[in-house]
Amino acid sequence: MKEIRQYDVLILGGGLAGIYTALKLDSNLKIGIYVKDAINKGSSNLAQGGIAGEINSSKEKKDEHYEDTLKAGSYVNDKNAVRILVDEADDALKDLISLGVKFDVDKDGNLIKTLEGGHRSRRILHAGGDDTGNHIMSDLRNTLYQRTNIKVFENEMAIELLHQDGEVKGAIVINHQNEEIYILANKVVLATGGIGAIYQNTTNEKFNCGDGIAMAYRLGLKIKDMEFVQFHPTAFYDDKMGQKFLISEAVRGEGAYLKNIEGERFMEKYTPLKELAPRDIVSQSIYREMYDTFSDHVYLDITYKDSDFVKNRFPTIYKHCLDYGIDITKDLIPVVPVEHFLCGGIEVDLYGRTALKNLYAVGECAFTGVHGANRLASNSLLECVVFGKRVAEDINKTKDQCEKINIILPDMKLAKKKYNFKDIRQETRELMSRYVFIVRTKDGLEMAKKILTKHYKNLLKINVLSRYYYETLNMVTVALIVINQALERKESIGSHFRID
Ligand SMILES: Cc1cc2nc3c(=O)[nH]c(=O)nc-3n(C[C@H](O)[C@H](O)[C@H](O)COP(=O)(O)OP(=O)(O)OC[C@H]3O[C@@H](n4cnc5c(N)ncnc54)[C@H](O)[C@@H]3O)c2cc1C
Numbered sequence: 001m002k003e004i005r006q007y008d009v010l011i012l013g014g015g016l017a018g019i020y021t022a023l024k025l026d027s028n029l030k031i032g033i034y035v036k037d038a039i040n041k042g043s044s045n046l047a048q049g050g051i052a053g054e055i056n057s058s059k060e061k062k063d064e065h066y067e068d069t070l071k072a073g074s075y076v077n078d079k080n081a082v083r084i085l086v087d088e089a090d091d092a093l094k095d096l097i098s099l100g101v102k103f104d105v106d107k108d109g110n111l112i113k114t115l116e117g118g119h120r121s122r123r124i125l126h127a128g129g130d131d132t133g134n135h136i137m138s139d140l141r142n143t144l145y146q147r148t149n150i151k152v153f154e155n156e157m158a159i160e161l162l163h164q165d166g167e168v169k170g171a172i173v174i175n176h177q178n179e180e181i182y183i184l185a186n187k188v189v190l191a192t193g194g195i196g197a198i199y200q201n202t203t204n205e206k207f208n209c210g211d212g213i214a215m216a217y218r219l220g221l222k223i224k225d226m227e228f229v230q231f232h233p234t235a236f237y238d239d240k241m242g243q244k245f246l247i248s249e250a251v252r253g254e255g256a257y258l259k260n261i262e263g264e265r266f267m268e269k270y271t272p273l274k275e276l277a278p279r280d281i282v283s284q285s286i287y288r289e290m291y292d293t294f295s296d297h298v299y300l301d302i303t304y305k306d307s308d309f310v311k312n313r314f315p316t317i318y319k320h321c322l323d324y325g326i327d328i329t330k331d332l333i334p335v336v337p338v339e340h341f342l343c344g345g346i347e348v349d350l351y352g353r354t355a356l357k358n359l360y361a362v363g364e365c366a367f368t369g370v371h372g373a374n375r376l377a378s379n380s381l382l383e384c385v386v387f388g389k390r391v392a393e394d395i396n397k398t399k400d401q402c403e404k405i406n407i408i409l410p411d412m413k414l415a416k417k418k419y420n421f422k423d424i425r426q427e428t429r430e431l432m433s434r435y436v437f438i439v440r441t442k443d444g445l446e447m448a449k450k451i452l453t454k455h456y457k458n459l460l461k462i463n464v465l466s467r468y469y470y471e472t473l474n475m476v477t478v479a480l481i482v483i484n485q486a487l488e489r490k491e492s493i494g495s496h497f498r499i500d
Contacts, residue, residue: 073372
């Protein structure tokens with residue numbers, strides 16, 4: 001017997017994009033939020049630096065934010081989307097506060113604003129010092145749990161979208177015992193986050209396999225700008241592979257210097273903006289400097305700042321480094337660039353609508369065009385909120401049309417096997433890290449493509465009903481999309497750097 005559940009709106013993902021969208025939906029709608037891990041896991045909870053935008057901002061300040069976003073994105077951003085992002089930031093931030101989010105304030109109660117690379121002025125709000133995402137998310141979850149129309153399901157992973165006659169009608173989800181559940185819904189929102197798991201080293205959780213993007217791709221939706229993978233310049237360097245702890249850009253915003261292995265500052269060799277250049281430039285400069293100094297990391301130096309200021313402003317980073325024997329008020333912090341954020345994703349319009357009826361995408365899995373070739377720091381949390389609200393507004397307009405869903409449920413005919421596909425996942429990560437990282441060549445991209453295409457074809461023949469199978473298939477799928485789009489874009493731009 002098939003287990004079937006039904007909602008007016010099904011949201012896949014419980015990061016900022018998913019939760020904020022749910023909170024803006026009409027309270028008469030029955031909403032199910034499904035997350036593949038625990039609700040307090042995922043990039044939104046890990047965000048450190050902050051959220052860009054200003055409250056009661058002037059037209060001039062908004063224009064500056066607009067220009068900085070375009071400049072960081074190498075001017076290939078969608079200008080309409082950027083205009084919306086900066087113009088609606090003010091309301092978005094006020095709304096977060098009204099929903100219970102407590103941003104850091106000074107002793108007079110004024111919001112404190114910080115600076116990050118690519119921003120010409122201090123316009124980033126933060127919470128808990130450098131624990132912004134965790135604070136925003138737990139404040140919003142407190143509000144969410146008071147809404148009786150919204151139910152959250154943890155450790156239930158969507159594997160495919162249900163569709164019929166060109167309309168999306170729900171999704172198939174598997175629980176931790178790999179049993180399938182059919183979720184019917186009038187509207188489905190993909191808010192499944194990024195793709196960090198396809199790289200060996202990333203700031204993302206290891207479950208960020210690009211599931212939503214791969215599911216949309218299997219339905220023929222257009223996936224755009226995937227070559228623009230953003231590499232964060234300063235993740236904490238250690239000798240283990242996998243998820244890396246981030247040393248927020250705000251550390252440079254507050255004055256930290258980058259130094260090479262010899263203890264020399266080097267950024268001015270590459271750009272007059274030095275440490276506060278946009279991320280693509282800083283990552284590429286560090287990559288070059290590591291190459292020239294035959295080393296696998298560089299350093300951040302904030303030791304010259306007042307030690308109480310550093311401890312209070314960056315309590316999470318201070319504690320993490322201390323656990324590794326590094327006192328950041330006295331010692332240099334070893335750092336290295338790693339995968340961090342995806343600028344591309346599922347193509348949507350300015351209301352988060354995909355080309356398929358009833359299907360929306362929002363947050364890091366969506367391509368709104370706001371980031372161009374390289375995201376301006378702290379614009380992604382803002383994107384989740386501004387476009388999450390727009391998705392909700394669009395769904396709210398049609399709330400009276402929620403009705404019984406007619407669909408012939410597919411018979412999955414999938415084998416229940418315990419295969420773990422570990423070698424394929426490992427090889428995917430190795431190839432992406434070697435050939436599709438900060439510096440790319442045609443030969444390297446083609447080599448990675450050849451091997452991954454073979455895995456992709458084999459995986460399609462196997463068809464297993466398990467989390468391992470779908471995560472592996474999704475990783476290989478999105479890796480191939482990144483490679484194909486990187487091959488198509490022959491010129492270097494933003495975070496896509498070709499040396500052939
Ligand atoms: C360490 C770190 C620091 C960052 N700092 C900042 C910052 O300071 N400012 C800023 O603006 N941005 C920052 N970013 C980027 C920003 O946090 C993310 O882009 C943003 O939070 C993405 O939100 P999201 O809701 O789209 O995805 P996420 O928050 O990643 O949530 C994805 C959700 O989807 C669920 N999911 C995934 N696949 C499935 C599936 N198949 N079925 C069901 N559920 C699924 C996951 O369980 C999770 O709940 C940071 C990112 C990282 C990793």
